[in-house]
Amino acid sequence: MTTFFTRTLAASACLLAAFGAAQADDATIKIALNDWTGHHVSAKLAGEALKQMGFAVAYVEADAVGQHELIAEGKLDLNPEIWTNNVGEVFPHAVSAGAINIVGDLGLEPREGWYYPPYMEARCPGLPSYQALYDCADAFASGSSGGMGHLLAYPQTWGRQSIDQAAIMELPFAVQPAASEEVLIQSLKDAVAAEEPILAMFWQPHWLHSDIDLTPVEWDSTSAGCVAGVNQTRGDACGFAQAAVTKITSAEFASRWPDAYEFVGAFTLDNDTRTALIRRVNDEGLSVEEVVSQWLAENGQAALIN
Secondary structure, three states: OOOOOOOOOHHHHHHHHHHHHOOOOEEEEEEEEOOOHHHHHHHHHHHHHHHHHHOOOEEEEOOOOOOHHHHHHHOOOOOEEEEEEOOOOOHHHHHOOOOOOEEEOOOOOOOEEEEEEEHHHHHHOOOOOOOHHHHHHHHHHHHOOOOOOOEEEEEEEEEEEEHHHHOOOOOOOOEEEEOOOHHHHHHHHHHHHHHHOEEEEEEEEOHHHHHHEEOOOOOOOOOOOOOOOOEOOOEEEOOOOOOOOOEEOOOOHHHHHHHHHHHHHHHHOHHHHHHHHHHHHHHHOHHHHHHHHHHHHHHHHHHOOO
């Protein structure tokens, strides 16, 4: 079993006792669901725990960038997993104006960037440095890349990071957004199984890293202020911002549902826990609802609060 959060029983009991006194009002807490499995796990762990506290909860499918306008307008109430390096233009303005409230970090420790299987280092000497990609782009070519290297990017609704980064660095790569998270994962698995070339935008934490070996491309530097496609040149490139993963609510959430807001503030999820739950969905064919329900039955809300 995955190692979960450690905490004193007394502290958990006190906090849960306070949460347990909550009663839902007539309104429903609308939780955003973004289009990747890990987000569904985070959202439904939070949502099902809120249901156990007596709140009415509804899950609403929402675009990872476009959702922020809805949250700012109060049409969505909660998103427990926001990757701060992919929030679009509305988010920072809404936060500054007080229309979106940042509750705190979720607890995940992410890394995003371009990944390749280790056997590509023999075909492209100089890897993992991004500088190698200029000289051996043809090693990553595919039938659809027109002789250029082929770079598989995130789905279009997740943002333009790879497109913008390849353009500003003038890399000889054709960038193709994956149709979905499932297509991105399957493309990586299929390429590695056949030892075919592949370079793809991907992230950690993710269960796929325990199934196949993937190595991240390295840049000249790292910076919290790094923005893909902005102020980077060959020899002075930071690649991609490494996100903080935060919890956000609409402006009125805390006043409408103070006990729910207290729970959201304490809600925490680590890499190992989330990865184990995603793996059960992918390997055992269970639904997110099934694995979340089983996990809560076995561990209780105490394992979700810090």
